[in-house]
Amino acid sequence: MFNPPFCPILDCPTHSHKIAFTWRKRGFYSRKCDGRRVRRYSCNTCNHRFSAQTFKTDFRWRKPKLHFRLFDLFISKVTIRQMARITRVRRPTVERRLLRLGQTCKDFHAQVLNQLKDRGGIRGIFQLDELETYEQNRRLSPVTMPVLIERSSYFVIHGETAAMAARGGLSSGWEKKKKRLEKSRGVRKSGSSNSVRNSLKRLREIHKPSVGIHLQTDQKASYRTISREILKDQLQSHSTTSSKAKRDKDNLLFPINHTFAMMRDSISRLVRRTWAASKSRLRLETHFWIWVAYRNYIRGVTVRTKTTPAQALGVLVRAWGRVDLLRWKWPQIGLTEGH
Numbered sequence: 001m002f003n004p005p006f007c008p009i010l011d012c013p014t015h016s017h018k019i020a021f022t023w024r025k026r027g028f029y030s031r032k033c034d035g036r037r038v039r040r041y042s043c044n045t046c047n048h049r050f051s052a053q054t055f056k057t058d059f060r061w062r063k064p065k066l067h068f069r070l071f072d073l074f075i076s077k078v079t080i081r082q083m084a085r086i087t088r089v090r091r092p093t094v095e096r097r098l099l100r101l102g103q104t105c106k107d108f109h110a111q112v113l114n115q116l117k118d119r120g121g122i123r124g125i126f127q128l129d130e131l132e133t134y135e136q137n138r139r140l141s142p143v144t145m146p147v148l149i150e151r152s153s154y155f156v157i158h159g160e161t162a163a164m165a166a167r168g169g170l171s172s173g174w175e176k177k178k179k180r181l182e183k184s185r186g187v188r189k190s191g192s193s194n195s196v197r198n199s200l201k202r203l204r205e206i207h208k209p210s211v212g213i214h215l216q217t218d219q220k221a222s223y224r225t226i227s228r229e230i231l232k233d234q235l236q237s238h239s240t241t242s243s244k245a246k247r248d249k250d251n252l253l254f255p256i257n258h259t260f261a262m263m264r265d266s267i268s269r270l271v272r273r274t275w276a277a278s279k280s281r282l283r284l285e286t287h288f289w290i291w292v293a294y295r296n297y298i299r300g301v302t303v304r305t306k307t308t309p310a311q312a313l314g315v316l317v318r319a320w321g322r323v324d325l326l327r328w329k330w331p332q333i334g335l336t337e338g339h
């Protein structure tokens, strides 16, 4: 039995004027793809009609199971073009589903962090580092991707992409190309510091306010200034290690290094020396959120332990399957139904 939790019409006055949402039943319709009877409702305020289906991730998709297959492929280092071939759909179909699935996964994660904040926040040791990649061109359009995790659980808290300035020491041919690109798109500036700031702001928001924050990074000078600027007195310790130190299990930053290795092994756009490099850093970010949903809520911390990072950190009680996780367009519906 489904009870519509809110009006799915975004500009309905129940949202903007905080009017209580009431609804009534409006018969049934039969779904085209499988003939199943679906109940219809209408909102007593805006009179729009909707159904339980309106609240689902697969709303208006004619192949309602396809996104589960695509989800598996998105985290298996398969390129978009190859995914279209394997699942026998057109490439734009895969791209459209990437956008909606990415948004659902991002919203699911944001909703979990909100609940966490409401429960008083988390504590732990946190690691931040930047993964370097590129969009379209390795020399002219490098991209940085700061990612922040909790050390002992490997729980990914935040990640985003930002442009970096073109690389130095270019040959005259590349310099010419760079000048041409700058004429059409402007000089490429580094957004690295800003995105590191955003990551630490996210940490500040969900950290237990009364407890000091422990941060671990490499020795990049800006990490020291930015962490003081954003975390202020709450920053209790900041340990660093050289990025040149051997990256083995004894390395202080092993958990974040390992996270990056997993990302490169799962997300086709991040594989080095590839034909599959991301055409745009925003697409990469969308793709990243699908991987985060898998990493935090579905996959065990290691292959042997079934405990997910979210369980290890005490954020969610159970491991989630992709069918449950991708069910609702508004993940708060699934999360309040019980975790």
Ligand SMILES: [Zn+2]
Pocket (backbone or CB within 6 Å): 007, 008, 009, 012, 013, 014, 043, 044, 045, 046, 047, 048
């Ligand atoms: Zn309404």
